[in-house]
């Protein structure tokens with residue numbers, strides 16, 4: 385059996401189309417244009433690519449994009465001052481500070497300085513608490529994108545066994561909260577989990593978010609399971625020529641697709657959905673700010 389490939393790129397285009405419609409309607413009825421501010425500190429090449437893509441897609445959706453690129457040596461005080469300025473700016477409805485930040489900056493302090501209503505990443509401690517208690521919050525973009533794909537594929541997730549491999553604040557923990565909210569039986573597994581293979585094999589829904597290239601082989605996947613691969617890892621690809629690289633997920637796609645019922649590819653799965661959800665969150669923040 386070969387798995388159905390869940391096309392995150394196509395799905396994200398649909399989501400972005402709906403966001404663009406919402407933005408146009410808001411302009412028409414209220415004369416308001418949603419605005420997203422993205423702050424990048426330093427010159428991490430992967431972060432630069434993400435920030436560029438975010439800015440481009442923000443504008444394509446009809447929203448305003450404000451990019452703040454700061455030197456790697458920027459002080460924490462100066463970054464906090466910029467966050468305060470963006471908090472107070474009525475044209476900015478969403479604020480995203482790209483992670484990771486340089487070591488001399490306390491990322492938690494910066495994230496918790498963002499006005500919770502503008503925290504389109506959903507990383508502020510207030511939003512984390514709201515999500516954990518099932519209240520209306522800003523939901524982190526990557527897990528939200530995964531949930532949308534799962535709901536689209538399954539309809540109801542109620543009663544399914546979900547295993548999330550990875551316990552990060554950005555993906556693993558909020559993903560588990562969202563799956564619990566949809567009445568899955570949820571296990572969070574990680575590098576210290578005993579019999580990780582066996583735990584993965586119990587999953588009807590397997591979400592891999594560990595950041596280790598191809599660490600989950602096909603024989604860890606229950607036949608017919610739905611596999612969501614959050615990993616985006618660059619590995620050497622000598623077959624493409626000397627010094628070339630390619631992107632792979634945390635799951636070994638070639639073997640997993642023989643066992644899974646459905647699987648997201650890398651690239652073209654979770655990645656495009658993350659940005660689409662960021663845009664959706666920005667529109668949501670703008671609508672809430674304007675009643």
Ligand code: GUN
Nearest residue numbers: 480481482483484505525
């Ligand atoms: N770095 C990697 N993923 C993310 C994300 O979802 N949000 C932010 N702010 N930084 C990231």
